[in-house]
Amino acid sequence: xxxxxxxxxxxxxxxxxxxxxxxxxxxxxxxxxxxxxxxxxxxxxxxxxxxxxxxxxxxxxxxxxxxxxxxxxxxxxxxxxxxxxxxxxxxxxxxxxxxxxxxxxxxxxxxxxxxxxxxxxxxxxxxxxxxxxxxxxxxxxxxxxxxxxxxxxxxxxxxxxxxxxxxxxxxxxxxxxxxxxxxxxxxxxx
Amino acid sequence: xxxxxxxxxxxxxxxxxxxxxxxxxxxxxxxxxxxxxxxxxxxxxxxxxxxxxxxxxxxxxxxxxxxxxxxxxxxxxxxxxxxxxxxxxxxxxxxxxxxxxxxxxxxxxxxxxxxxxxxxxxxxxxxxxxxxxxxxxxxxxxxxxxxxxxxxxxxxxxxxxxxxxxxxxxxxxxxxxxxxxxxxxxxxxxxxxxxxxxxxxxxxxxxxxxxxxxxxxxxxxxxxxxxxxxxxxxxxxxxxxxxxxxxxxxxxxxxxxxxxxxxxxxxxxxxxxxxxxxxxxxxxxxxxxxxxxxxxxxxxxxxxxxxxxxxxxxxxxxxxxxxxxxxxxxxxxxxxxxxxxxxxxxxxxxxxxxxxxxxxxxxxxxxxxxxxxxxxxxxxxxxxxxxxxxxxxxxxxxxxxxxxxxxxxxxxxxxxxxxxxxxxxxxxxxxxxxxxxxxxxxxxxxxxxxxxxxxxxxxxxxxx
Numbered sequence: 001x002x003x004x005x006x007x008x009x010x011x012x013x014x015x016x017x018x019x020x021x022x023x024x025x026x027x028x029x030x031x032x033x034x035x036x037x038x039x040x041x042x043x044x045x046x047x048x049x050x051x052x053x054x055x056x057x058x059x060x061x062x063x064x065x066x067x068x069x070x071x072x073x074x075x076x077x078x079x080x081x082x083x084x085x086x087x088x089x090x091x092x093x094x095x096x097x098x099x100x101x102x103x104x105x106x107x108x109x110x111x112x113x114x115x116x117x118x119x120x121x122x123x124x125x126x127x128x129x130x131x132x133x134x135x136x137x138x139x140x141x142x143x144x145x146x147x148x149x150x151x152x153x154x155x156x157x158x159x160x161x162x163x164x165x166x167x168x169x170x171x172x173x174x175x176x177x178x179x180x181x182x183x184x185x186x187x188x189x190x
Numbered sequence: 191x192x193x194x195x196x197x198x199x200x201x202x203x204x205x206x207x208x209x210x211x212x213x214x215x216x217x218x219x220x221x222x223x224x225x226x227x228x229x230x231x232x233x234x235x236x237x238x239x240x241x242x243x244x245x246x247x248x249x250x251x252x253x254x255x256x257x258x259x260x261x262x263x264x265x266x267x268x269x270x271x272x273x274x275x276x277x278x279x280x281x282x283x284x285x286x287x288x289x290x291x292x293x294x295x296x297x298x299x300x301x302x303x304x305x306x307x308x309x310x311x312x313x314x315x316x317x318x319x320x321x322x323x324x325x326x327x328x329x330x331x332x333x334x335x336x337x338x339x340x341x342x343x344x345x346x347x348x349x350x351x352x353x354x355x356x357x358x359x360x361x362x363x364x365x366x367x368x369x370x371x372x373x374x375x376x377x378x379x380x381x382x383x384x385x386x387x388x389x390x391x392x393x394x395x396x397x398x399x400x401x402x403x404x405x406x407x408x409x410x411x412x413x414x415x416x417x418x419x420x421x422x423x424x425x426x427x428x429x430x431x432x433x434x435x436x437x438x439x440x441x442x443x444x445x446x447x448x449x450x451x452x453x454x455x456x457x458x459x460x461x462x463x464x465x466x467x468x469x470x471x472x473x474x475x476x477x478x479x480x481x482x483x484x485x486x487x488x489x490x491x492x493x494x495x496x497x498x499x500x501x502x503x504x505x506x507x508x509x510x511x512x513x514x515x516x517x518x519x520x521x522x523x524x525x526x527x528x529x530x531x532x533x534x535x536x537x538x539x540x541x542x543x544x545x546x547x548x549x550x551x552x553x554x555x556x557x558x559x560x561x562x563x564x565x566x567x568x569x570x571x572x573x574x575x576x577x578x579x580x581x582x583x584x585x586x587x588x589x590x591x592x593x594x595x596x597x598x599x600x601x602x603x604x605x606x607x608x609x610x611x612x613x614x615x616x617x618x619x620x621x622x623x624x625x626x627x628x629x630x631x632x633x634x635x636x637x638x639x640x641x642x643x644x645x646x647x648x649x650x651x652x653x654x
Contacts, residue, residue: 035455047245047571048248049248085552109572110572113550113551125528175250
């Protein structure tokens with residue numbers, strides 16, 4: 001049966017189109033902004049948060065192509081973003097809103113949360129935008145949502161070591177629980 | 191994007207449904223239903239359509255409680271509700287957070303429970319438009335409805351808001367493109383200005399883009415106010431915007447027949463916070479001396495405004511209302527969810543129709559790992575990974591009716607289109623059940639001790 005959908009494995013991004021440099025820098029200092037975009041919104045609101053799609057829509061740092069050339073990263077390479085509040089591995093991709101040299105944009109979601117500021121300055125609202133960050137190229141993998149939540153909050157694991165938790169068996173892209181799944185509850189033929 | 195043929199394989203159409211995504215609450219949607227599921231949505235934007243045609247893989251279908259190994263396990267409704275009620279009844283500083291994606295009818299039950307138990311009730315405004323609500327208390331609220339914008343507005347300003355990405359039909363249905371009574375040529379009769387450090391998708395389809403620098407909002411609006419009042423700018427540029435551009439923007443704004451400012455989280459999340467909105471509201475007040483201007487915050491969830499209106503009506507405060515002393519209290523930076531979590535105060539967290547796992551900063555969420563979390567939601571999300579009790583709710587406006595408030599404060603009845611899965615329950619029913627179970631577990635409501643006047647005052651009156 002045909003099912004109209006808006007699934008998209010990866011957001012559409014342009015080609016960086018900047019000649020690679022002979023010399024690249026290791027660490028890029030920049031300003032981090034977070035917020036929503038239409039890919040992240042569509043994926044989150046559909047409820048597909050465990051999927052690879054959400055990882056790519058939300059766990060991606062959109063960068064200026066010149067910044068990407070400085071670091072020597074291509075679209076969908078992995079980068080480590082560090083701030084005073086934490087660190088997280090995300091994808092790098094060319095921003096649709098470039099040029100904005102010196103600024104990166106990560107859509108809101110568990111990945112961005114790991115590095116944004118919780119300071120409200122007594123105004124109820126955390127500072128989600130305008131945070132100083134550093135970006136560097138990395139070989140580490142971008143974690144799926146469930147694995148990231150386990151790695152960051154460790155609510156139901158005894159292990160405290162980040163590296164051990166990161167290399168634990170993945171929860172995968174389907175809900176992990178004991179009980180009936182939706183297919184078992186009714187006669188679903190779609 | 192690949193081409194997708196139109197959906198022709200459906201049983202029937204439900205017309206004039208309301209979208210349960212953003213604060214635009216589009217009420218002209220048609221759902222195409224097959225075998226009890228919505229298979230296609232007409233007229234909705236990408237976001238609305240994707241929300242209505244949900245991902246059933248991740249639909250929470252059965253009530254669940256964590257077992258000893260920390261794995262969610264299916265239990266009966268009775269057991270799940272009892273566990274949730276026990277956590278709430280035994281807590282001394284519970285926080286009920288969420289409410290923005292459920293009906294106003296459900297909030298009523300939640301408020302009764304919150305008042306009885308002495309909880310903090312807060313909604314998503316605390317992490318998005320909270321500063322806007324504070325600024326309204328500081329400076330006023332010169333609002334107009336979206337219908338007025340459609341029929342009258344000739345200058346539209348988006349500030350710190352990327353409507354094309356977060357409210358995709360806002361430009362099409364209300365602000366920029368529609369033909370209105372006094373704006374017969376639609377887009378050609380309107381000037382759209384976008385103020386955003388980012389060259390966003392909204393900026394790309396605007397007539398003017400003002401890319402002021404990061405955290406430069408406050409200075410920029412002050413410069414605009416100065417020019418509106420006839421002052422001359424002393425420096426060549428303010429917040430990265432050349433002075434002559436500011437003069438030009440002010441000229442456009444002053445000459446508007448009817449102007450509207452839509453502002454988003456770009457203003458509330460940067461360092462100025464509510465002061466950015468203060469100054470934006472005052473700018474609108476200044477403009478009203480020579481033209482007609484109004485503003486509307488771009489509210490994110492379909493009923494986030496509903497909770498603020500409901501709470502302001504019932505308790506006097508719009509969000510972050512704390513009942514722990516037996517009477518309502520509201521103190522910014524003290525009774526708001528993020529501040530409470532960062533201070534590690536709550537000992538029980540009820541999250542209904544919200545996703546703190548996805549949207550709270552790490553520093554606040556860390557405390558959710560220490561305390562019991564009860565989740566009422568329709569989809570398995572980041573918060574489910576932190577939840578100890580999971581209760582499957584139903585989808586307002588698709589599987590369940592309810593009232594919601596649009597971003598401009600217009601209440602809209604969202605009708606039911608299809609039946610909910612048999613194992614799920616309405617949010618209103620779930621909260622009422624929890625409430626009644628908590629009333630049985632904790633017999634005395636949380637009320638302040640009787641007020642005893644200072645005995646010394648009595649002595650003074652007697653003249654002793």
